[in-house]
Amino acid sequence: MRKPAVIIGVVCASLITFVFAAAKAARSAQSPAPAQSAVGLHIDGRNIVEANGNSFVMRGVSYPYAWHKDQNQSFADIKKLGANTLRVVLDSSIGAGEVSNVISTCKQNRLICVLENHDTTGYGDNDSAITLDQAANYWIGLKSVLAGQENNIVINIGNEPYGNNNTPGWTDATIGAIKKLRDSGLKHLIMVDGPDWGQDWSGVMRSTAPSVFSSDPQRNTVFSVHMYGVYGTASKVTDYYNAFQSAGMPLVVGEFGWKHTDGEVDEDTIINEAQARGIGYLGWSWSGNSGGVEYLDMATTFNPDQLTSWGQRIFNGANGIRATSKEATVYGGRVAVE
Numbered sequence: 119m120r121k122p123a124v125i126i127g128v129v130c131a132s133l134i135t136f137v138f139a140a141a142k143a144a145r146s147a148q149s150p151a152p153a154q155s156a157v158g159l160h161i162d163g164r165n166i167v168e169a170n171g172n173s174f175v176m177r178g179v180s181y182p183y184a185w186h187k188d189q190n191q192s193f194a195d196i197k198k199l200g201a202n203t204l205r206v207v208l209d210s211s212i213g214a215g216e217v218s219n220v221i222s223t224c225k226q227n228r229l230i231c232v233l234e235n236h237d238t239t240g241y242g243d244n245d246s247a248i249t250l251d252q253a254a255n256y257w258i259g260l261k262s263v264l265a266g267q268e269n270n271i272v273i274n275i276g277n278e279p280y281g282n283n284n285t286p287g288w289t290d291a292t293i294g295a296i297k298k299l300r301d302s303g304l305k306h307l308i309m310v311d312g313p314d315w316g317q318d319w320s321g322v323m324r325s326t327a328p329s330v331f332s333s334d335p336q337r338n339t340v341f342s343v344h345m346y347g348v349y350g351t352a353s354k355v356t357d358y359y360n361a362f363q364s365a366g367m368p369l370v371v372g373e374f375g376w377k378h379t380d381g382e383v384d385e386d387t388i389i390n391e392a393q394a395r396g397i398g399y400l401g402w403s404w405s406g407n408s409g410g411v412e413y414l415d416m417a418t419t420f421n422p423d424q425l426t427s428w429g430q431r432i433f434n435g436a437n438g439i440r441a442t443s444k445e446a447t448v449y450g451g452r453v454a455v456e
Contacts, residue, residue: 158268159230159307160338164368165396166307168447169269176230176370176398177443178203179416179432183220184212184236186406186420190223195422196404197227199433200440205232205274205372205400210248210256218263225270228449232309232372232400234274240315243281250279250295258302265304269448272307273299274372278344280313282320288313289326293333300335308339311372316344324358327367342372344402345388347380352387359391370398375414376428385431393437401432 158169166174178201181192185207196204204227206220217233224231235256241247253276257264264271275295280288292310299308310330312318323330327341341362349355362369371392376385392399405420407413416429425433433439445452 157305158270159272160336161307161340161368164363164366166340166368166370166398170447172447172451173396174202174230174446175396175442175444176203176232176400177201177439178205178229178232179401179439180205180207180234180373180403182207182403182406184209189406189420192404192420193223193227193229195417195420197229199422200443201229202443202445203230203232203398203400205234207236207277208233210235210237210252214260214263217260221263221267221271225449228445228452230272230446231270232272232274234277234309236277238276238279240281241276241279242283242285242287243315247279247281248276250276250291251298253279254295254298257299257304261302261304264306268306272309272340273304274309274311274342275299276311278311278313278316280315282314285313285320285322288322289330292330296330296334296339305336305338308334309342309370309372310339311342311344314348316342316373317346317348318343318358319348324361327362328365331367340368340370342370345371345374346378346383349374349388350382350384352384355384355387356391359395359397363395370400372400373402374399375402376431377413379411386436389432389435389437393442401428 159166159174168174179196181196181204183206193204204224208217221231235253237248238250238253239247241249257273257275296308312323314320318324323341331337331339343358345355371388374385374388375383377383389399401416402414405415405417407415414428415426416432418424418426431438
């Protein structure tokens with residue numbers, strides 16, 4: 119029997135509605151979950167911004183707190199020379215009370231504090247290095263003093279977390295560590311160092327940064343390359359910067375020097391191009407280097423009145439810290455150096 123046209127129309131309309139609903143559900147199942155609302159310092163495009171949306175470009179140095187805990191005047195000295203950020207070296211033996219004091223000292227000196235666990239250094243080459251998963255456990259153990267500090271600190275999960283062996287493993291290990299931190303409820307801006315002792319000469323971080331970034335439910339991860347002898351020419355530096363710029367990924371130079379055991383470094387291009395592109399940089403390191411790399415000290419015996427040539431370059435040179443650093447607005451946003 120032929121069905122009335124009105125019934126056929128209703129059936130067709132219902133079928134179309136069902137098909138579109140099914141297709142929408144399928145797309146939703148395939149799409150990544152939307153980013154959660156960011157808290158405090160966070161990523162906007164390729165840039166780090168504060169909670170109020172103000173762009174924040176890191177200008178600072180590393181202070182080896184774990185090895186020189188008696189030199190905490192360094193916080194004030196480095197701030198007085200113009201830095202807006204201090205990368206603080208920690209290790210897994212440093213507990214919540216000490217870390218809380220470090221954070222307080224950074225805040226007292228109006229510095230954004232990048233906290234890093236140095237025990238991951240050179241994993242795969244260095245038998246004593248811990249994994250990124252173990253480093254994530256360390257940060258989770260500090261949650262009581264980290265929570266609520268999202269405006270003021272960055273969690274640098276692990277320093278140079280892979281050596282030159284098995285560098286493709288860096289990607290899954292980094293994704294796993296980020297997931298573990300997020301599952302624990304930590305909402306901070308996360309910084310991840312590249313493999314190859316931070317220099318990423320194999321290009322693993324460069325090529326997989328988009329997948330690592332999208333794995334973070336908060337899309338709040340910044341990538342940190344360490345530039346030493348691998349970056350001895352202007353083209354090496356700009357090629358790396360260009361790769362992240364083309365991919366739309368956030369990048370900082372988490373460490374660099376003026377030379378190292380693996381060769382000369384083009385520190386001028388690192389600094390000048392970082393300024394031109396709005397990329398943060400954190401030089402290595404304030405003072406206290408040993409084992410033949412004392413030439414990386416910026417201040418002789420932690421004395422801010424005795425800057426080395428490297429210290430003069432990074433603090434007072436063209437496009438250096440003094441000329442380009444802007445204080446975080448959470449501290450008032452002052453531009454002038456005291």
